[in-house]
Amino acid sequence: MEREGIMMSSMLPNDKNNRKSPLSEPFRDLIKSMNDLFTDKPMRGFLQTIDEFFKTPFPTAAGFHVETVETGKEYIISAELPGVKKEQIQLNITGNYLTISVENSELETEENELTQVYRRKYFRQHAARTISLPHAINEKLVRASYRDGLLQIHIPQEKGKVIDIEE
Structure with a gap:
C-alpha cells in the first residue's frame, strides 16, 4: 500500500521528485519555439532585409496592388508601384x-x-x-498619370445605344 501512495504522490505537479509536470507538457514546444526565436540567429538579419527592399523596391512576380473605382462618369484605376520609373x-x-x-x-x-x-x-x-471593364475602351479618351509611385x-x-423594345 505504501508503494501505491508513493506512486500517487509522485504524480502530483508540486512533488519535488517529479521533474516533468503534466501541466507543462502542452506548452513545452511553444516555450522551446519562443526561446529559439530569441536565441537563434536568423538566416538574414532584419536590417539586411530592409536594405535589400530599398535596393530593389520593384514589385515581385506575384503582382502589385490595383484598385478600380467607378464614379458614375468614369472608372479610376489606381496601381501602387513604389520605386518604379515611368519609363518602366x-x-x-x-x-x-x-x-x-x-x-x-x-x-x-x-571588375x-x-x-x-x-x-x-x-x-x-x-x-x-x-483589368476587365464591362464595355470596350476608347483609347483616345483614356488619361493616365504617374506621381510618387x-x-x-x-x-x-x-453609355451604349438604347434599343426600344416593340410590343
Whole structure:
C-alpha cells in the first residue's frame, strides 16, 4: 500500500521528485519555439532585409496592388508601384481589357583587376495585371498619370445605344 501512495504522490505537479509536470507538457514546444526565436540567429538579419527592399523596391512576380473605382462618369484605376520609373510602365488596351505591365532590366558588371574577377549579372523582372471593364475602351479618351509611385488611369464610362423594345 505504501508503494501505491508513493506512486500517487509522485504524480502530483508540486512533488519535488517529479521533474516533468503534466501541466507543462502542452506548452513545452511553444516555450522551446519562443526561446529559439530569441536565441537563434536568423538566416538574414532584419536590417539586411530592409536594405535589400530599398535596393530593389520593384514589385515581385506575384503582382502589385490595383484598385478600380467607378464614379458614375468614369472608372479610376489606381496601381501602387513604389520605386518604379515611368519609363518602366506600359499600358495596353485591347477591347474591354486594360493591361498594366511593369518591366525592369538591369545589367550589373563588376571588375576587379587585382584578383582578375569579372562578374556580369543581368536582372529582368516583369509584373503585369489585367483589368476587365464591362464595355470596350476608347483609347483616345483614356488619361493616365504617374506621381510618387501611384499610377492613375481615368477611363470614361460610355453609355451604349438604347434599343426600344416593340410590343
